[in-house]
Amino acid sequence: MVGILLAAGRGTRMKSETPKVLFDVNDEPLCMAPFRALASCCDKIVVVVGYRGADVKLALSEAAKREMGAARFESQVLFVTQDPPRGTGDAVRRAIEGAGHAVSKSEEIIVLNGDLPLIRGTTIERFAKTCRAERASSACLSFRTSNPKGLGRILRDETGVFTGIREEADASADEKRIREVNGGVYYFSAELLTREISSLQSGNAQGEFYLTDLLGAKPGRRSEAMLVRAPNDLMGVNTTWELAQARRIAQSRLQRALCEEKGVDFRDPASAFVSARAQFHGSCTIGPGVSILGDSVIEAGVVIEGQVLLEKAIVRQNAKILWGCVIRESTVGVRSSVGPLAHLRPGTELEEGVRIGNFVETKKTRFGKNAKAAHLTYLGDAEIGEEANIGCGTITCNYDGFQKHRTKVGARAFVGSDTQLIAPVVIGDDAYIASGTAVTQDIPSGALALARANLVIKPEYAKRLLDKKKKPSGSGK
Ligand code: UD1
Ligand code: MG
Numbered sequence: 001m002v003g004i005l006l007a008a009g010r011g012t013r014m015k016s017e018t019p020k021v022l023f024d025v026n027d028e029p030l031c032m033a034p035f036r037a038l039a040s041c042c043d044k045i046v047v048v049v050g051y052r053g054a055d056v057k058l059a060l061s062e063a064a065k066r067e068m069g070a071a072r073f074e075s076q077v078l079f080v081t082q083d084p085p086r087g088t089g090d091a092v093r094r095a096i097e098g099a100g101h102a103v104s105k106s107e108e109i110i111v112l113n114g115d116l117p118l119i120r121g122t123t124i125e126r127f128a129k130t131c132r133a134e135r136a137s138s139a140c141l142s143f144r145t146s147n148p149k150g151l152g153r154i155l156r157d158e159t160g161v162f163t164g165i166r167e168e169a170d171a172s173a174d175e176k177r178i179r180e181v182n183g184g185v186y187y188f189s190a191e192l193l194t195r196e197i198s199s200l201q202s203g204n205a206q207g208e209f210y211l212t213d214l215l216g217a218k219p220g221r222r223s224e225a226m227l228v229r230a231p232n233d234l235m236g237v238n239t240t241w242e243l244a245q246a247r248r249i250a251q252s253r254l255q256r257a258l259c260e261e262k263g264v265d266f267r268d269p270a271s272a273f274v275s276a277r278a279q280f281h282g283s284c285t286i287g288p289g290v291s292i293l294g295d296s297v298i299e300a301g302v303v304i305e306g307q308v309l310l311e312k313a314i315v316r317q318n319a320k321i322l323w324g325c326v327i328r329e330s331t332v333g334v335r336s337s338v339g340p341l342a343h344l345r346p347g348t349e350l351e352e353g354v355r356i357g358n359f360v361e362t363k364k365t366r367f368g369k370n371a372k373a374a375h376l377t378y379l380g381d382a383e384i385g386e387e388a389n390i391g392c393g394t395i396t397c398n399y400d401g402f403q404k405h406r407t408k409v410g411a412r413a414f415v416g417s418d419t420q421l422i423a424p425v426v427i428g429d430d431a432y433i434a435s436g437t438a439v440t441q442d443i444p445s446g447a448l449a450l451a452r453a454n455l456v457i458k459p460e461y462a463k464r465l466l467d468k469k470k471k472p473s474g475s476g477k
Contacts, residue, residue, distance in 0.1 A: 005045060011049070031114040039121075116184055118171075280298050416434050
């Protein structure tokens, strides 16, 4: 089978500059779901792009290559351009012209609208099987809806035979009352499609070439509209509200698969969000309000409490992420604990057993095994040795207004509270920095560093000062 994916339209009803097919569903472009469905059952896929075609091609290629591998993608997928978009029939004509032999040598063609974020390969396979069994030369999937507005109505004669599809803009008042609509999933024999595609006319209310004009039975030609009873798969997206409904279902399906296949435990599935690109390696706990975006990896035994954002993060076995953390492009090591309310910025690497506490911000910083920064600290461009302890209020002063500089803290070093590490600076292994020290030079291993202004104490002075302030004004007269 050859698959044709229609993704050239702008999606005017979305009221956005972004092409409709590039809106995000489960952290992927919307058109990735119909693409995946075609890839599961077709040998060749022709994608028709038009409005911002280069962007659509780039985004879909990236997502598809990640899934099917570059070699398979290059050999199976072809992009053709339809410019200007003159209707779904015109888009299919461009696909056939662009694909040449691939289409004419095939026997069956599946055409899919690119705006079906819930369509699945199994639905298409079942559809194609039924078409074959019934020897239909063309067919579409249909569903019943109480709100058919904007969709093509399925026309049937008094015996129930499918006679055609009427687009809303061309429908009579009677036809508009029909509740069975076209779902945008089509099956054609290649022979019929290649023969008839150029006979389409655009003399309709929208002045477009409608692919739907090729459907409907005629003498000597079987065409079916196959009614789907659970029509979620056919949910098309034309407005951002429809997109919002589809996203919920797509996310719920993804979470369900993770529960059933990996034992992921979602405490509140409705408020959690996981990317289709994220990988889960085993049973773990995902609390309410947790978003896991991009190519994140969550290993077994991980607990993520709640209200956490992870983006391209790797969380190793049995690590714990407490409430309210933001972690981007970073690694949390085995049995490490982060948060509550910590911010790990890109390039943070925590080895095993590291503890990062509340109000700690890190960037491009590596922590050795069992190192700790338990409270209120900024560590940037730094390397923290094994078992080192970073006290509350420690700051790496890594930026001099022009350049970033590095800080190195040795193994088992103790950095007292309120220390300023003026980079570039190296603290040796087992060194001890007293609280309140501004470290402006390297500290040798095993040394104590202490830099404090002298403390001045004036007995009774505060009391006198207070008494003076309390005297009522004018009392001296
Ligand atoms: C289409 C069907 C309608 C059906 C509905 C289901 C036609 C004429 N109508 O209407 O019967 O009920 O889908 O969702 O087919 N596209 C192109 N090139 C174009 C126009 C559209 O590639 O010139 C692509 C779009 O990017 C989109 C898909 O085709 O992915 C459907 O286009 P859309 O404008 O959403 O069609 P509908 O009006 O929804
Ligand atoms: Mg549509």
